[in-house]
Amino acid sequence: MRTATTTGRRPLWWHRLDSAAGGLPLDLGLYAASATFAAVTAATSTLTPHRAWGATAALGYLAVTLAAVGQLLVRRHRPNSPLVGVPARWLVTALGFTSAVLLPLIAQSAQRAAGRTDRAQEEVLVVEESGRRLLESGTPYLGPDAIAALHPDDQLLGYTPYQPGMALFGLPRALSDAWWTDARVWFAIGTTLVLLLAVRILRHPAAGARHDALLLRGAQAATVLPICALTLATGGDDLPVLALCLLALAFAATARPGPAGIAVGLAGALKLFAWPVAAVLIIWGFARRAGLRVAAGALGLPAAALLPALLVDSEALVENVLRFPLGHGLVTSPAQSPFPGHLIAGALPAGRAIAAALLIGTGxxxxxxxxxxxxxTAHAAALICGYGLLAAILLMPATRFGYLLYPIAFLLWAPALAQPPDPATGGRRVPAGRRPEGMTRYRDRAEAGRVLADRLTALIGEPDVVVLGLVRGGVPVARVVAERLGVPLDVLVVRKLGMPMAPEVAFGALGPGGVRVLNDMVASHLGPDDIAEVQRREQAELDRREQLYRTGRPPLDLTGRIAVIVDDGLATGATARAAVQVARQLGARRVVVAVPVSSEEAYEMLAAEADQVICPQRPPTFGAVGAYYDDFHEVPDDEVTAALTATG
Incomplete structure (x- = not known):
């Protein structure tokens, strides 16, 4: 039997690694590697704040490493113990964040307040100074003349390469020199509160432990991973930006475009790094007919933050926010990590131009x-942001290792954004019969077929086109499509593998020819015997229907043909995905999926599988397929055979 698997669009090898022994081995590896990194940093770093962080964080990471070892030992003898479940793993992660981030941060802030001037990175000083300037002059920026008047050793610190909102984190220091006014303290407070809100938004009571574990892994990436922990404890300006971007994606995953725009707009008011994320989310919004709602916050808040600085001293704003980051300031940025863009810029003739061309080409x-x-989907948006920023960071002539925290966090946050179906509602996201405003209700499957046929007129006259109806509900739709296009109609039998206690929630599907598709994220809640029993039952029904519908018809042969797979709607898309794979294995040279209505998740999945997906309606909030029909009766076998006979 040929088997394909899907794990919420994650690579199968990563799913197996992440879910092995309840995720504890990967936790252990993360904490142990982090402890090693912290110890090496303490021993070898040339930066004093980094060494101080490493000395404290190594002990914190060691503590959570031992905790993970203990959890694995407990799991070996008591696999159902609450000490090894996801809630316990959350507690260990919180302990790691406290001991590897908050304690070193507070220690360095207190030491700095006591007179140690080597307990903060330069960006902390820059942000705090920008807060003081904001209070005194109404702008966080120095003009080029003022920067030129500084001592050459101080000119770099005279630049504030952030958006105006970042100066707010420096305001407490402008009022007092106490340890709690350190900008890093407020970076940490803001980051923690925003991440807690993002996690709360994504927590899905009915989703189960597996989804909670995915969310935990994403939270670990933004908190205890050393690239984030070190940055927050010693510098910290990137973490509030990252947290707000993750919050925006969480709002997007829960179909709240307005709040998503506000969150990413706040991030954009702090740092330019959020602007590409805002662009992706605006495009996501327009794809879901909510682009203006996203853009209002995503563009409006950064513009509102820039306006006062522009009015007070536009030349200072341009010098700090544009000229300096582009390498045209009075001094150059010290960001020079040896990534390909930096190496090309420094080693090749016209290297900077070549690196810029590569960066523009990638863009x-x-x-x-x-x-x-x-x-x-928010999942797709997060992946685009992650891979896009990774490419940009690698190709920028001037960049830092620390910036990698953005793509790493986005890519590990993405799986938690792929919301699983809710078993309590039969896999539906809204009650049956409810549909969003502006969505058209089809009179019946015949009308849906006519609408689809109008979208498929480009296939008229194409040789070797065959319309395949998915039984049973897709056949009446496919009959109308085939008649209007003047092409043959055939039937494709695919059986959904449903959860035993919630049959509408698919954990996979079967097709003829031994094809099986599994969604491991859902199937992981079942034992092997449960899966085998459901598969045995559905295989028997598939064989029965194949015999019934193919009586007097030759075996389906799609060699060299264009297969148009038609169904009456897509909820999870598992059945249609299996159908696409069946069609390809039967030799189809091109596979088109045509459905009257689909959830966004199913559409996105099928768009990655088929050569083309035709779908007139993709409501932002999806109900049951029947909610989009006036007449959605169950199609009996004789209606299927009659349709096949009529089209001969």
């Missing part, structure tokens, strides 16, 4: 991808 490729296939 154009991403732009074309966004134009041709805009992200329709």
């Amino acid at each position: 154009l490729v991403i732009a074309v991808r966004l134009a041709r296939r805009p992200p329709r």
Whole structure:
């Protein structure tokens, strides 16, 4: 039997690694590697704040490493113990964040308040100074003349390469020199509160422990991973920006475009790094007919933050926010990590131009991808942000290792954004019969077929086209499509593998020819015997229907043909995905999926599988398929056979 698997669009190898022994081995590896990194940093770093962080954080990471070892030992003897479940793993993660981030941060802040001037990175001083300037002059920026008047050793610190909102974190220091006024303390407070809100938004009571574990892994990436922990404890300005971007994606995953725009707009008011994320989310919003709601916050808040600084001293704003980051300031940025862009810029003739061309070319490729296939889910948006920023960081002539925290966090946060179906509602996201405003209700399957046929007229006259109806509900729709296009109609039998206690929630599907598709994220809640029993039952029904519908018809042969797979709607898309794979294995040279209505998640999944997906309606909040029909009766076998006989 040929088996394909899907794990919420995650690579199978990562799913197996992440879910092995309840995720504890990967926890142990993360904490142990982090402890090693912290110890090496304490021993070898040339930066005093980094060494101080490493000395304290190594002990914190060691503590949570031992905790993970203990959890694994407990699990070996008591696999159902609450000490090894996801809630216990959350507690260990919180302990790691406290001991490897908060304690070193507070210690360095207190030492700095007591007179140690080597207990903060330069960006902390820059942010605090920008807060003081904001209070005194109404702008956080020095003009080029004022920077030129500084001592050469101080000119770099005279620049504030942030958006105006970042100065707010420096305001407490402008009022007092106490340890709690350190900008890092407020970075940490803001980051923690925003991440807690993002986690709360994504927590899904009915989703089960597996989804909670995915969310935990994403939270670990933004908190205890050393690249984030070290940054927050010693510098910290990137973490509030990252947290707000993750919050925006969480709002997007829960179909709240307005709050998503506000969150990413707040991030954009702090740092330019959030602007590409805002662009992706605006495109996501337009793909879901909510682009203006996203753009209002995503563009409006950064503009509102820039306006006062622009009015007070526009030259200072341009010098700090544009000229300096682009390498045209009075001094150059010290960001020089040896990534490909930096190496090309320094080693090759016209290297800076070559690196810039590569960066622009990559940006154009991403732009074309966004134009041709805009992200329709928060999961897809997070992946685009992650891989796009990773490419940009690697190709920028001047960048830092620390910036990698953005793509790493986005990529590990993405799986938690793929919301699983809710077993309590039969896999539906809204009650049956409810549909969003503006969505058209089809009179019946025949009308849906006519609408689809109008979208498929480009296939008229194409040789070797065959319309395949998915039994049973897709056949009446496919009959109308085939008649209007003047092409043959055939039937494709695919059986959904449903959860035993909630049959509408698919954990996979079967097709003829021994094809099986499994969604490991859902199937992981079942034992092997449960899966085998459901598969045995559905295989028997598939064989029965194949015999019934194919009586007098030759075996389905799609060699060299264009297969148009038609169903009456997609909820999870598991059945249609299996159908696409069946069609390809039967030799189809091109596979088109045509459905009258689909959830965004199913559409996105099928768009990655089929050559083309035709779907007139993709409501932002999806109900049951029947909610989009006036007449959605169960199609009996004789109606299927009659349709096949009529089209001969």
